[in-house]
Amino acid sequence: MKRAIITVLGKDTVGIIARVCTYLAEHEVNILDISQTIVQNYFNMMMIVDMGKSTAAFDTVVDELAALGEDIGVMIRCQREDIFDMMHRI
Amino acid sequence: MINFYEVNETNKMIEKENLDVRTITLGISLLDCIDSDLETLRNNIYTKIKETAKDLVATGEEIEKEFGIPIVNKRISVTPIALIGGAACKSPEDFAKIAETLDTVAKEVGVNFLGGYSALVAKGMTKADEMLIKSIPLALSKTERVCSSINLGSTKTGINMDAVKLMGEIVKETAEYTKDNGSMGCAKLVVFCNAPDDNPFMAGAFHGVTEADKIINVGVSGPGVVKTALEKVRGENFEVLCETIKKTAFKVTRVGQLVAKEASRMLGIPFGIIDLSLAPTPAIGDSVADILKEIGVEHPGAPGTTAALALLNDQVKKGGVMASSYVGGLSGAFIPVSEDQGMIDAVNAGALTLDKLEAMTCVCSVGLDMIAIPGDTKPSTISGIIADEMAIGMVNQKTTAVRIIPVIGKGVGETVEFGGLLGYAPVMPVNRFACDNFVNRGGRIPAPIHSFKN
Numbered sequence: 001m002k003r004a005i006i007t008v009l010g011k012d013t014v015g016i017i018a019r020v021c022t023y024l025a026e027h028e029v030n031i032l033d034i035s036q037t038i039v040q041n042y043f044n045m046m047m048i049v050d051m052g053k054s055t056a057a058f059d060t061v062v063d064e065l066a067a068l069g070e071d072i073g074v075m076i077r078c079q080r081e082d083i084f085d086m087m088h089r090i
Numbered sequence: 091m092i093n094f095y096e097v098n099e100t101n102k103m104i105e106k107e108n109l110d111v112r113t114i115t116l117g118i119s120l121l122d123c124i125d126s127d128l129e130t131l132r133n134n135i136y137t138k139i140k141e142t143a144k145d146l147v148a149t150g151e152e153i154e155k156e157f158g159i160p161i162v163n164k165r166i167s168v169t170p171i172a173l174i175g176g177a178a179c180k181s182p183e184d185f186a187k188i189a190e191t192l193d194t195v196a197k198e199v200g201v202n203f204l205g206g207y208s209a210l211v212a213k214g215m216t217k218a219d220e221m222l223i224k225s226i227p228l229a230l231s232k233t234e235r236v237c238s239s240i241n242l243g244s245t246k247t248g249i250n251m252d253a254v255k256l257m258g259e260i261v262k263e264t265a266e267y268t269k270d271n272g273s274m275g276c277a278k279l280v281v282f283c284n285a286p287d288d289n290p291f292m293a294g295a296f297h298g299v300t301e302a303d304k305i306i307n308v309g310v311s312g313p314g315v316v317k318t319a320l321e322k323v324r325g326e327n328f329e330v331l332c333e334t335i336k337k338t339a340f341k342v343t344r345v346g347q348l349v350a351k352e353a354s355r356m357l358g359i360p361f362g363i364i365d366l367s368l369a370p371t372p373a374i375g376d377s378v379a380d381i382l383k384e385i386g387v388e389h390p391g392a393p394g395t396t397a398a399l400a401l402l403n404d405q406v407k408k409g410g411v412m413a414s415s416y417v418g419g420l421s422g423a424f425i426p427v428s429e430d431q432g433m434i435d436a437v438n439a440g441a442l443t444l445d446k447l448e449a450m451t452c453v454c455s456v457g458l459d460m461i462a463i464p465g466d467t468k469p470s471t472i473s474g475i476i477a478d479e480m481a482i483g484m485v486n487q488k489t490t491a492v493r494i495i496p497v498i499g500k501g502v503g504e505t506v507e508f509g510g511l512l513g514y515a516p517v518m519p520v521n522r523f524a525c526d527n528f529v530n531r532g533g534r535i536p537a538p539i540h541s542f543k544n
Binding site: 005007033035037044046048058059062077078079080081082083084085086087088 | 092096158347
């Protein structure tokens with residue numbers, strides 16, 4: 001398993017989750033957990049995904065999700081989970 | 091499982107507070123390149139560095155992308171060149187040719203600095219050491235990315251005052267050689283007392299002879315993160331202040347540890363150390379001076395600054411040590427003037443002088459760093475400044491350094507621009523009284539006593 005965290009941040013609009021999930025499904029990236037809130041009209045989502053079977057390389061997914069984000073008008077980041085684990089867990 | 095709050099905290103540090111990994115420095119031993127023929131030696135050096143470091147930059151960029159953390163610099167440190175070139179070089183000009191080879195290969199592998207144009211002369215100089223030192227002005231004027239460092243003393247050996255005298259002259263001469271460029275050569279030249287073998291930061295990085303063939307050392311940073319954390323505890327007592335710095339340093343260092351381990355794995359090169367330093371940049375919000383202000387002094391240099399810096403330095407170490415399996419290098423707060431907007435402001439406001447900076451170096455890592463002084467400063471005065479700083483390191487069993495820039499053609503009140511990470515600096519006044527009779531004595535200052543400490 002190669003876990004990554006995807007965060008989406010930006011102005012709320014129709015179909016953000018749908019488009020991100022479609023992209024992930026097309027590339028065999030499995031979603032393990034989703035949490036999402038709206039704070040003052042701002043859409044804030046975090047996904048934990050497994051990239052173990054991803055058909056695209058990690059850096060390609062990073063770039064393509066960022067491009068997808070630009071298209072929707074939100075910011076999408078995809079980072080390996082390790083950085084958060086290291087910082088917040090002893 | 092990682093939660094929303096934690097993910098947002100990390101990403102806020104990266105995006106808004108300038109959290110980054112300051113450098114991945116690949117240490118390469120050149121001992122197996124030694125040859126008595128200069129051309130063969132240069133060829134060996136070129137091949138070894140090129141082969142070892144060919145994937146360094148690409149690996150760094152891949153890690154940046156996967157973790158979403160900027161890695162500002164990818165650099166190389168090599169075995170002190172005085173040791174490597176001793177058999178082949180018959181003149182300072184021969185040594186300068188090695189510097190050119192280092193510069194060429196640094197550019198080809200894409201690193202922004204290569205350190206190790208160095209000599210270790212804490213007790214005495216060999217002919218090769220002396221030739222290398224004399225070649226520094228030429229070498230630094232002919233190269234872009236090569237950095238030079240000279241170790242002039244240690245707690246165990248005392249201070250080599252002959253070398254201190256020589257380095258005063260060399261600093262001045264390097265300034266002359268690079269005067270069309272703001273005397274920039276001096277920004278790539280540092281002298282040390284108790285130089286560490288595994289420092290990843292420039293200009294002082296070199297790959298010590300006690301090190302393995304290749305090693306990955308990582309320097310972390312994050313003054314902006316510490317400053318932001320301290321904003322939330324404004325007015326609280328020292329216990330709360332110190333705990334906050336410690337916890338923040340822990341988090342920052344963990345990122346460095348992760349990057350170091352990953353780089354080590356991907357390159358197949360052992361992980362050496364994490365250098366726990368707070369290294370500022372000229373960017374707004376990436377300043378050690380701003381932390382000191384947040385702790386409670388109006389400007390760095392105000393009464394209380396040395397104490398504030400002492401506690402900051404100590405807490406960074408306490409937090410960082412637990413976050414990493416191996417800690418080394420310089421590990422502490424850097425207080426360069428030109429690379430820190432808050433320090434520049436303090437100098438311009440009249441709060442910060444060379445004398446106060448010297449006092450501050452007693453309690454933090456490194457020393458008088460990136461300080462511009464008038465171009466007409468005498469070499470003996472520069473040697474005197476170096477000797478004072480070396481003495482602080484020698485007596486206090488710590489690393490101290492001097493990276494000072496006599497800006498040819500400029501005087502107090504003027505400004506010199508270095509560009510990029512090196513920033514800009516106001517020219518600071520130097521004590522105008524002479525120390526020639528002291529510097530000209532020659533010989534060594536004996537090692538200090540290691541008992542009866544006071």
